[in-house]
Amino acid sequence: MAAATPKLDHHWLPFTPNRDFHDEPKLFSRAEGVHYYTPDGRAVLDGCSGLFTSPIGHGRKDIAEAVYKQLLELDFVSSFQRSHPKAFEAAERVANLTPEGIDKVFFCNSGSEAVDTAMKIAMAYHRARGQSSRTMFVSRERAYHGVGFGGVALSGLVNNRRTFGPGLPNAVHMRHTHGAERFVMGEPETGADLAEDLLRIVQLHGAENIAACFVEPIAGSTGMLVPPKGYLKRLREICSANGILLVFDEVITGFGRTGKAFASQSFGVKPDIITMAKAITNGVQPMSAVAVDNSVYKTIVEDSPNPRAANEFFHGYTWSAHPAACAAAIATIDIYEKERLFERASQMSAYFLEGLISLKDIPIVTDIRGYGMAGGIDVAPTQIPGERGHILQKKLYDNGLHIKTTGDTGILAPPFVMTTDHIDQMIEISRKTLTAL
Ligand SMILES: Cc1ncc(COP(=O)(O)O)c(C=O)c1O
Numbered sequence: 347m348a349a350a351t352p353k354l355d356h357h358w359l360p361f362t363p364n365r366d367f368h369d370e371p372k373l374f375s376r377a378e379g380v381h382y383y384t385p386d387g388r389a390v391l392d393g394c395s396g397l398f399t400s401p402i403g404h405g406r407k408d409i410a411e412a413v414y415k416q417l418l419e420l421d422f423v424s425s426f427q428r429s430h431p432k433a434f435e436a437a438e439r440v441a442n443l444t445p446e447g448i449d450k451v452f453f454c455n456s457g458s459e460a461v462d463t464a465m466k467i468a469m470a471y472h473r474a475r476g477q478s479s480r481t482m483f484v485s486r487e488r489a490y491h492g493v494g495f496g497g498v499a500l501s502g503l504v505n506n507r508r509t510f511g512p513g514l515p516n517a518v519h520m521r522h523t524h525g526a527e528r529f530v531m532g533e534p535e536t537g538a539d540l541a542e543d544l545l546r547i548v549q550l551h552g553a554e555n556i557a558a559c560f561v562e563p564i565a566g567s568t569g570m571l572v573p574p575k576g577y578l579k580r581l582r583e584i585c586s587a588n589g590i591l592l593v594f595d596e597v598i599t600g601f602g603r604t605g606k607a608f609a610s611q612s613f614g615v616k617p618d619i620i621t622m623a624k625a626i627t628n629g630v631q632p633m634s635a636v637a638v639d640n641s642v643y644k645t646i647v648e649d650s651p652n653p654r655a656a657n658e659f660f661h662g663y664t665w666s667a668h669p670a671a672c673a674a675a676i677a678t679i680d681i682y683e684k685e686r687l688f689e690r691a692s693q694m695s696a697y698f699l700e701g702l703i704s705l706k707d708i709p710i711v712t713d714i715r716g717y718g719m720a721g722g723i724d725v726a727p728t729q730i731p732g733e734r735g736h737i738l739q740k741k742l743y744d745n746g747l748h749i750k751t752t753g754d755t756g757i758l759a760p761p762f763v764m765t766t767d768h769i770d771q772m773i774e775i776s777r778k779t780l781t782a783l
Pocket of ligand 1: 455456457458459461490491492493562566567595596597598623
């Protein structure tokens with residue numbers, strides 16, 4: 347018997363065409379393993395790890411129990427002037443995964459907060475070095491850095507910007523890296539020269555005015571734009587030569603998505619700051635973090651000229667390092683390590699990417715890209731940009747597959763615990779749906 351649809355009058359859904367949703371609500375009421383279940387009990391394969399959040403799959407008892415136990419023991423403590431043991435333990439566990447020397451961890455609650463925090467850390471760092479003219483930020487077209495006014499200024503998605511003004515005025519954008527090469531899995535051979543955009547910006551605005559360059563190592567929300575070979579390395583060189591901090595926004599790529607803990611390690615390029623969020627607690631609790639190179643922390647905190655009783659950094663959130671989130675992060679990292687899930691992601695990647703590229707013969711598919719356990723599929727737009735992508739995600743839901751779409755791009759990012767059978771099913775449902783579109 348079909349379950350009753352709840353009253354839809356009050357919840358305003360984010361990043362959703364609400365009127366259309368009310369016409370055709372797409373609800374999940376339960377999740378287990380790699381499946382969601384609709385209120386009437388139909389299984390839908392989770393082809394996007396929730397929203398890149400849940401690589402371990404859903405309903406893991408060990409994480410739920412860790413949160414439950416934590417809430418009974420210590421449900422809340424402020425992180426201002428107070429803390430609790432699990433905050434330090436969670437930070438240490440994160441620092442053990444980040445590249446060597448990036449060992450200081452500031453906790454927040456969302457990717458957007460992590461990005462805004464990283465922007466403030468960059469400004470505080472330069473100010474502490476006596477270079478307070480460095481207030482400008484460089485990012486990229488087609489970037490997504492969340493929805494805070496800082497993150498919107500960095501973002502390169504017109505719909506996220508056009509209603510809200512410039513946000514921070516001092517943000518300039520390099521070109522994106524989605525180039526002429528189509529249907530390429532892994533790093534494109536051409537396009538590293540696009541990193542020279544950063545040099546042009548330095549030459550135009552002056553290095554002494556630029557605080558940081560923010561990039562997603564793989565631009566995730568716009569459909570997994572994999573960096574061309576040598577591109578990130580060149581950005582690193584230009585930043586180092588000009589005293590600019592390099593920030594990798596690893597909100598999607600962090601925690602194994604590229605086959606290593608961070609994309610920084612997969613691509614062999616070390617930034618100064620890494621933002622992370624989604625998979626840090628397997629999606630169980632809201633949490634994000636900014637991991638900072640020791641030298642940046644030292645400049646702001648240890649070398650502070652202020653009295654020891656004074657804050658070194660005037661920033662933080664009520665729920666920074668929430669005990670339940672810390673417990674969830676520790677339990678999640680335990681599972682990543684015990685079950686060697688980053689290695690599993692690396693091993694499953696070839697099978698997944700082969701499946702994905704096999705869809706290239708479908709007439710409406712105009713490009714497919716991928717790296718690690720994530721990939722993007724572009725479909726030809728109708729007269730209305732984004733309409734076909736929107737229909738695609740609705741039809742996939744009806745046909746038993748959950749993915750994310752942005753405009754006319756579908757994004758698949760399966761849980762690392764999927765089997766080859768699950769991947770086959772995912773590709774089969776995608777083929778059937780794309781062919782009928
Ligand atoms: C790279 C990147 N940065 C920041 C964000 C914002 O994260 P949140 O939605 O948790 O604020 C996202 C979200 O998708 C993201 O992909």
